[in-house]
Amino acid sequence: MVKLEETPLPGVGVRHDFDGRYGKRVGVITHRDGRREIFVSRRDDPDACALSIVLSDEEAEAVADLLGGSTITRHVSRLSQDIEGLAMDWVNVPSISPYAGHPLGDTMMRTRTGASIVAVMRDGQAIPAPGPEFPLQAGDTLVVVGTPEGVVRAAKLLGGEI
Amino acid sequence: MSLAQLFLELGAVILALAFVGRAAGRLGITPIPLYLLAGIGLGAFMHLGDAPEEFIHIGAEIGAVLLLFTLGLEYTSAELRDNLRAHSRVGVMDFALNFTPGLLAGLLLDFPPLAAVLLGGVTYLSSSGIASKVLSDLGRLGNRETPVILAVCVLEDVAMAVYLPVVAALLLGGSLAAIGVNLLVALAAFALAFFLALRYGHVLSGLMNVQSNEALLLSVFGLVLVVAGAADMLKVSAAIGAFLVGIALSGEVAERTRALIEPLRDLFAAVFFVFFGLQLDLSSVPGVLLPALLLTAVTSVTKFVTGWWGAARAGVQTRGRYRAGTTLIPRGEFSILIAGLGLGLAPKLGPLAAAYVLLTALAGPLLARFDGQLAPLLDRRRREVRAG
Numbered sequence: 001m002v003k004l005e006e007t008p009l010p011g012v013g014v015r016h017d018f019d020g021r022y023g024k025r026v027g028v029i030t031h032r033d034g035r036r037e038i039f040v041s042r043r044d045d046p047d048a049c050a051l052s053i054v055l056s057d058e059e060a061e062a063v064a065d066l067l068g069g070s071t072i073t074r075h076v077s078r079l080s081q082d083i084e085g086l087a088m089d090w091v092n093v094p095s096i097s098p099y100a101g102h103p104l105g106d107t108m109m110r111t112r113t114g115a116s117i118v119a120v121m122r123d124g125q126a127i128p129a130p131g132p133e134f135p136l137q138a139g140d141t142l143v144v145v146g147t148p149e150g151v152v153r154a155a156k157l158l159g160g161e162i
Numbered sequence: 163m164s165l166a167q168l169f170l171e172l173g174a175v176i177l178a179l180a181f182v183g184r185a186a187g188r189l190g191i192t193p194i195p196l197y198l199l200a201g202i203g204l205g206a207f208m209h210l211g212d213a214p215e216e217f218i219h220i221g222a223e224i225g226a227v228l229l230l231f232t233l234g235l236e237y238t239s240a241e242l243r244d245n246l247r248a249h250s251r252v253g254v255m256d257f258a259l260n261f262t263p264g265l266l267a268g269l270l271l272d273f274p275p276l277a278a279v280l281l282g283g284v285t286y287l288s289s290s291g292i293a294s295k296v297l298s299d300l301g302r303l304g305n306r307e308t309p310v311i312l313a314v315c316v317l318e319d320v321a322m323a324v325y326l327p328v329v330a331a332l333l334l335g336g337s338l339a340a341i342g343v344n345l346l347v348a349l350a351a352f353a354l355a356f357f358l359a360l361r362y363g364h365v366l367s368g369l370m371n372v373q374s375n376e377a378l379l380l381s382v383f384g385l386v387l388v389v390a391g392a393a394d395m396l397k398v399s400a401a402i403g404a405f406l407v408g409i410a411l412s413g414e415v416a417e418r419t420r421a422l423i424e425p426l427r428d429l430f431a432a433v434f435f436v437f438f439g440l441q442l443d444l445s446s447v448p449g450v451l452l453p454a455l456l457l458t459a460v461t462s463v464t465k466f467v468t469g470w471w472g473a474a475r476a477g478v479q480t481r482g483r484y485r486a487g488t489t490l491i492p493r494g495e496f497s498i499l500i501a502g503l504g505l506g507l508a509p510k511l512g513p514l515a516a517a518y519v520l521l522t523a524l525a526g527p528l529l530a531r532f533d534g535q536l537a538p539l540l541d542r543r544r545r546e547v548r549a550g
Binding site: 008009010015017025027033037045046049052 | 237294302421478534
């Protein structure tokens with residue numbers, strides 16, 4: 001599954017982007033007035049946009065239909081809208097993580113951050129509801145649910161910052 | 163004076179601004195520095211009658227109020243909160259690096275202390291107007307360094323919301339005790355209003371949300387002026403009252419209001435810049451040119467460092483860091499606004515700020531274009547330092 005990153009752009013809207021399989025970063029900016037902007041990064045300068053296309057609300061829907069299956073993002077955004085104060089995020093286990101190679105229980109995630117690990121993604125496979133004995137590996141992606149602050153703390157915990 | 167003459171003169175001034183604005187669009191820069199120049203030229207070569215000057219004066223005040231109002235409208239309270247939390251370190255560094263040079267320059271130039279504090283504000287505030295225009299015009303919104311640039315702008319705007327009432331209280335002057343009391347009253351009033359805006363903003367938003375655009379425009383504009391007037395009466399500064407109304411409005415109302423009020427703001431803000439230019443004494447400009455150049459050089463570097471460091475924290479590579487640094491260099495609307503407060507304190511402050519804004523507003527976008535050429539140079543030096 002593609003790992004989407006969400007970044008708020010104050011005064012502009014929200015940016016969702018991901019690192020594409022073919023070496024480019026791809027993303028969509030949702031402007032506050034409903035316009036959508038699709039962009040791809042430059043290969044020689046991955047931080048910059050090579051090209052961006054601004055679409056109106058309806059045009060964006062048409063493009064989404066053409067591409068098919070925009071269900072994931074829609075689902076996620078609806079989820080966070082429906083439940084105030086609840087956040088869900090994909091958190092990576094980096095190679096420097098003190099918990100890589102340790103059982104999941106060692107993180108004491110829920111006690112220390114208030115966020116829960118509801119699934120682990122590994123090699124494109126989802127392992128739902130992993131138990132405390134489940135061994136974490138570097139490169140795993142954890143699906144974390146909790147308060148927005150809890151989710152942020154969870155990412156720091158896994159990165160060894162706490 | 164006849165109405166005909168008033169209209170003719172005002173119309174001529176505004177038409178001149180339109181031409182200037184179009185020229186700016188051609189050159190790919192914002193019109194703000196050119197409006198200033200237009201005002202300076204107007205003051206030097208033409209004499210407007212009393213009635214147009216009166217109108218321009220009041221228009222300028224409305225322009226300042228609307229600038230702050232739309233600034234408050236720009237951000238939701240949640241965005242402000244998140245930004246304060248996530249980027250406070252960059253914000254502190256930004257303030258330390260960019261307020262200090264202005265303050266020191268003011269003291270070196272023998273300004274009264276308060277004028278030096280104002281000059282610190284002038285050099286501190288990047289132009290969020292210019293930055294956001296550059297970002298959207300050049301299709302850079304999707305860039306990785308962009309959230310950092312925007313975050314710095316937001317934090318500066320918040321800092322300014324605290325800074326303005328403090329300065330307003332200091333400007334009232336009086337004995338040390340009186341200043342202290344003024345300061346306390348201003349800050350308490352601001353804190354209370356800010357709290358109310360964050361807490362009960364949605365109630366106000368609900369009340370203001372009427373169907374017809376006409377009624378919405380009138381009620382918002384009316385409310386802004388009433389609050390600004392009340393704030394001025396309480397000696398808090400009219401602009402701050404307007405800023406808080408902007409913060410309090412959120413959601414759909416904010417969205418609709420922004421679209422409605424923007425043309426109004428553009429008109430009056432242009433008048434504001436012209437008025438600022440009009441007030442400047444042309445003969446004092448050569449005297450401030452050297453300090454303005456030095457100040458531009460120093461604060462361009464400090465702003466650049468701020469952006470570079472902030473972008474580096476976000477994991478952005480060299481070219482992106484370079485762009486973040488250069489995009490923050492231009493100072494603009496709010497630097498002028500702050501300088502406008504202190505025109506009476508130090509005669510040099512106005513011309514210095516004007517020259518400074520002109521220089522930075524030209525230097526920033528110009529430097530930003532050469533990210534491909536210049537960023538690698540910085541990178542190589544960095545690597546050499548690390549190797550050596």
